[in-house]
Amino acid sequence: MKYIDEFRDGETARSIAALIAAEAQPQKSYRLMEFCGGHTHAISRYGLLDLLPAQVRMIHGPGCPVCVLPIGRIDSAIALASTHKLILCTYADTLRVPASGGLSLLKAKARGADVRMVYSADDALRIAEENPSREVVFFAIGFETTTPMTAAVIQQAARRSLSNFSVFCNHVLTPAAMQHIMESAADPDAVALDGFVGPAHVSTIIGSAPYEAFTQRYKRPVVIAGFEPLDVLQAVLMLVRQINAGRSAVENQFSRAVSAAGNIKAQAIVSDVFELREAFDWRGLGEVPLSALTIRSAYSAFDAEQKFSIAYRQVADPKACECAAILRGHKHPADCKVFGSACTPEQPIGACMVSSEGACAAHYTYGRHKVMAIRATGVAA
Amino acid sequence: MKYIDEFRDGETARSIAALIAAEAQPQKSYRLMEFCGGHTHAISRYGLLDLLPAQVRMIHGPGCPVCVLPIGRIDSAIALASTHKLILCTYADTLRVPASGGLSLLKAKARGADVRMVYSADDALRIAEENPSREVVFFAIGFETTTPMTAAVIQQAARRSLSNFSVFCNHVLTPAAMQHIMESAADPDAVALDGFVGPAHVSTIIGSAPYEAFTQRYKRPVVIAGFEPLDVLQAVLMLVRQINAGRSAVENQFSRAVSAAGNIKAQAIVSDVFELREAFDWRGLGEVPLSALTIRSAYSAFDAEQKFSIAYRQVADPKACECAAILRGHKHPADCKVFGSACTPEQPIGACMVSSEGACAAHYTYGRHKVMAIRATGVAA
Amino acid sequence: MCLAIPARVIALFGEDRARIDLAGVQKEISIALVEDVAIGDYLIVHVGYAIGKIDPEEAAETLATFAAMRATHEGALPLTPPLA
Amino acid sequence: MCLAIPARVIALFGEDRARIDLAGVQKEISIALVEDVAIGDYLIVHVGYAIGKIDPEEAAETLATFAAMRATHEGALPLTPPLA
Amino acid sequence: MSTPFPRPINFRDGRVDMSHGSGGRAMAQLIHELFVTHFDNDYLRAQNDGACFPLPAGSGRMVMATDSHVVSPLFFPGGDIGCLAVHGTVNDVAMAGGRPLYLSAGFILEEGFPLADLKRIVISMAQAAKEAGVPIITGDTKVVEKGKGDGVFINTTGIGIVPPGIDLAPSKIRAGDAILVSGMLGDHGVAIMSLRENLSFDTAIQSDTAALHDLVATMLAAVPEIRTLRDPTRGGLATVLNEFALAARCGMLIREPVIPIRPAVNAACELLGLDPLYVANEGKLVAICPAERATELLALMRAHPLGADAAIIGEVIEDANHFVQMETAFGGRRMVDWLSGEQLPRIC
Amino acid sequence: MSTPFPRPINFRDGRVDMSHGSGGRAMAQLIHELFVTHFDNDYLRAQNDGACFPLPAGSGRMVMATDSHVVSPLFFPGGDIGCLAVHGTVNDVAMAGGRPLYLSAGFILEEGFPLADLKRIVISMAQAAKEAGVPIITGDTKVVEKGKGDGVFINTTGIGIVPPGIDLAPSKIRAGDAILVSGMLGDHGVAIMSLRENLSFDTAIQSDTAALHDLVATMLAAVPEIRTLRDPTRGGLATVLNEFALAARCGMLIREPVIPIRPAVNAACELLGLDPLYVANEGKLVAICPAERATELLALMRAHPLGADAAIIGEVIEDANHFVQMETAFGGRRMVDWLSGEQLPRIC
């Protein structure tokens, strides 16, 4: 597969790794947060950690839209499907996210709620057209990458005057979350992160420019990277080099798909339909100002939150869960007492165990053999 | 079972039969129409014909509400369920009645129509209350016996202001059909029937009085009989005696349940809700004036014919079918060329093969061994 | 025809409901269409409603007639002839 | 996150639709979010929509960098150590 | 860490979801903690996709029988779909004259089905299998989406060994043979119908569901001349007799007064417009045997707890039309035809 | 009049209705004109509720395996539920080292299902059974109401004979053993997914559904030391290896670059966010054999038409955690865990 296979070559990986090993200074610490679950996935799936020297540590960020969806919003989605007896369309990713009372959308479906898995926002629109006598809500989640499609179907619904279709919008914003991670510490300068691997496809949409303010303000380098393993390794090398040089610039490893300005057409569609939400509750991170989108009043007829008077009720994250610390880079999944025992991908307790891109799930699924080995031998991570 | 078993005693039957044999005059013909399918059923099921002398012949009348339901009205019921996508509630008896295009309610159900079998009209009302967002139509069929329940649920629906419930009324009247059988011949005096076994439970409701005009006008005796085999035999004996005496009175064999006036309370409920329909198309008989009921304007909100603008389209009975002649006593099921070959209870062609009470179905199910024997030996019936 | 069967009333409830028994099978039915129902009455039950009552005296009379006929013509007719 | 994959455009239809091919797997997608799509382009496909195009020159440049790095440090690191 | 299932299944509040049929960890856990635990035998514990067992010793033949169980409601007076699924197939093996050896069980679960109900059913199956002495040695679990199933369907397939000299077949039926039934007819069907919404009535009647292989073994040991056996399940006695008549190209004549039917079953049928001859049984059999052995066979059956109400109900006759006829209690004779369509409650 | 079915079934426009499961005339006719006609063997013609067959001669053991088939869509590139139902159970018998002898078939039909489709499926089953040389000797038909099934479910149960000396079991697996697969992985699952509404994509990939008993016989004849065999159906290769690891209390290490997967299967998985190791196969097997016999076994498999793309993909290792691990094409190592939940298409 062109533009895929070339970026998965093991020989090249070892060459880049050798450069990283050569250039990373032994006494220095390179704590790099890959913001995005796509990178977390690549790191776990390809075993990239094995290729990095000990002083280069990868920290999994909150960049998985499924993981960060707060319990309260899943509860609302379940209530829409169960109480209002409407058709709730959702990407499969959200089906197993734990909600209150041991529920999830999948369990609500098993209890009779009409929850339909869609592969594209278009399918939700089609379902609404095929079921004119029933209300259809699209449970929209995702970062900037997934937002334009939701905007496009809302525009279409408006054009077709579809009265039984609406969107429960949960789209969130990457730069705001990155900023929050820095801001939420008492002293941003002391945050235990030395650089960021910037998201691939989010940046395809928003461009590299939005990260400039971030690097300037927080003096941490950001390297936008593709999701293939060589992309990640090259980005790590680029970060190591910036850190060595004391620089903190935005660099673009994923130049084959990301420009400075991003996808202008998609941005225009998004800003026609959406506007900034004052604040949004992120699972693990808590309330983050200006970190999400809401539907503009011109399209309020398609806003499920208004149509069905959805009132958000904040639900505390489970006590035992260390996600908040993990998502901020303070802890590792293996540090959580319930990892792999009470908390598993089958019965996740916290956000990070939900999607295969969550920090804990990725570790459980792809890296558990190492954690187990570590536990067995008593060696700390 | 008290009031049941005593009326099924074989010894007594043979005694009554002996009296009939003794009293029926050899050269005389006693062509007796049991109007009602209930009697047809009893005759077939208990093999009563074996107990009657040759000159006493039983002729199966049109007294099976399922058999006489015309194709056009089943078509309308299917259209309600299929085109209007509503819930059609029906007694199981109607499910297999053949409609146009090889359909039936059962086949429409198999093709996705929401057809629900109910045991009582009350169930239809309950289904309407349980499905407030859907239209529910009760496909009401039956003679005078089954009409009061339909009237009662319409009254209840009105009391509860149920807006999603209506009735597709197909209730028909016994005396009108009996009269039609006499009238439809060029010369009523020449009709090949010498007496009538009058219906049991219909008469429980309407009483014996309504038959007086009939016997006076057509000079044919009517004996109202219960549905147990001894009831039927006794009624036959009573008819033989009247015919021998040249009398044509209304007599009541079923005096344990039928009075002259009938069930006044039920009659009142019926006449509150229903009024005479100008004419009704009977399968096999064609259009019969004043032979059915329709919902009064005070209850028109519950009249599915008005609510869904059901236009009756007459559909000709199948060519090969001899039902019309059979129902008038001119022919016997065995006279039909397709009996038991193209026309079977599984794939009925005509009305009389539909319900187990139809003349042809009763013969097929209970008496085929004799027809077959007759055919094999070439002996005419 | 109209499938209907006599069954004995064993309990009366409000709202025109009664419980009937037929050889150990019990069912709740509506008695909205009949008047003056008492426990012990035999009701004629059709599609979940009583449509009438059995008059025990009339029934007894009919049975008496049968008995009389039986006395006159005991077993006078043979059983069905064997299959043709 | 944001599962997206580059695939080659093999046909263009009206209403912003295109057909893409990925190693013999073909699918119709929406190109409503991207401009100037030509047959032969590699589009980045996410949930049935193209979100951007691969710039072949930039891709070539990245691959050239890789080649250069490979030349400097061939096979310099061992495979993963055996299971602990 | 020797199990991949760190948390036990919640059999109290849990529900079947699609993951229980995915082949993944949730499914493996369900199989281990429910099926293997309760069916409890070495064959299942071996965790193969099939079970190996010793080739039966001796001569004779083997028999294989299968039935899917789709009964609704799942729980009914006298039993549930679980024991029914065991009895149904054990009986089909027995009707071939076989001594049942092993069963397989295939579950098709509907998403959302309460795990508590599933557990109850599995325990009932395990109990029935144990009582019958026929282990469930292999199985399969599938989960279908909500609305594409009906709670649970269970297929059981059984194999057994038919002793040498036993060769039952309806084609062996001859005119003059006696027709026997092992007990009261219609109990199962009436027990099921009493629970149906819309029909609901109260009765003390319980399903007769039972495993008949021991009764059959007793019968065949004494009267190996038995022509054929069949359990009158769906479609009841009438259907079995029509099947026999068609297969043997003969007629059947039964006598209504001697057919054992409980008064309450008759009453329920009167109320609903049904004919008890067509109502299902799950613990009864119909036997055809040479007339001269009928009395002896009857006595034997009556001595067995599952045959206490057995009766000789009629005889096989010659008839080119293969009709089943009945002499009524009343003295007439009528046909007992194949069932047309489903037997449904009638109003007329 | 020798048949009670005066009019033939309309297999062109007809639909399954409740009467086809009632036990009555419509059901008897369906069985005669469809199942008995197409499956066509003396066992079925005998019209018993079970089929009797000769006790297999010789020594050795027998095997019994069951599977219900609930695949959707019912017809797919390369096959349909009919042939799949035959292959699926023939393969389970074969995986135990058995030579399949007989099959049973249990149909659960949904009211409204087109009889034309049913006929097509039955003909496909008959063809597959014939090609495999494994007759379907007994069956069962149930009809469920519309909305309580999904067109048709088919349970097949098979029995076979395991030659003396063959005793396959995952518990016999030892560290050091070689892991082999018989061909390209993931074809069936991808062919099915390509037809799913919402996902629909076009590919030349066809289901690999096939009966593997001949391949297995060849393998076992030459290398009776094979430890165990399994067909990686639901849950794919990853699931089989995890099952083996758990049962044998060992670990597994496979090598990504040598696992045979078609580029189009990989591409489809990339598009949908799936992992081909978890995708279903219906004509492939996984074999574990002592390392020293692996090369010979591989050569044998490759010489068979159903094993042309066979490969040695890894080895059994010691591991107290019973993990399955994979050396990636890339050079790293990762776990190949049990599937969590269903494998569903992802957006992230």
Ligand code: SF4
């Ligand atoms: S293992 Fe579970 S509970 Fe612990 S931090 Fe991760 S998600 Fe939270």
Ligand code: SF4
């Ligand atoms: S056998 Fe059929 S076609 Fe002939 S008269 Fe009777 S119902 Fe009509």
Ligand SMILES: [Mg+2]
């Ligand atoms: Mg069977």
Ligand SMILES: [Mg+2]
């Ligand atoms: Mg059975």
Ligand SMILES: [Mg+2]
């Ligand atoms: Mg049976």
Ligand SMILES: [Mg+2]
């Ligand atoms: Mg299986």
Ligand SMILES: [Mg+2]
């Ligand atoms: Mg259901």
Ligand SMILES: [Mg+2]
């Ligand atoms: Mg299996």
Ligand SMILES: [Mg+2]
């Ligand atoms: Mg299988």
Ligand SMILES: [Mg+2]
């Ligand atoms: Mg298998």
Ligand SMILES: [Mg+2]
């Ligand atoms: Mg069966």
Ligand SMILES: [Mg+2]
């Ligand atoms: Mg369905």
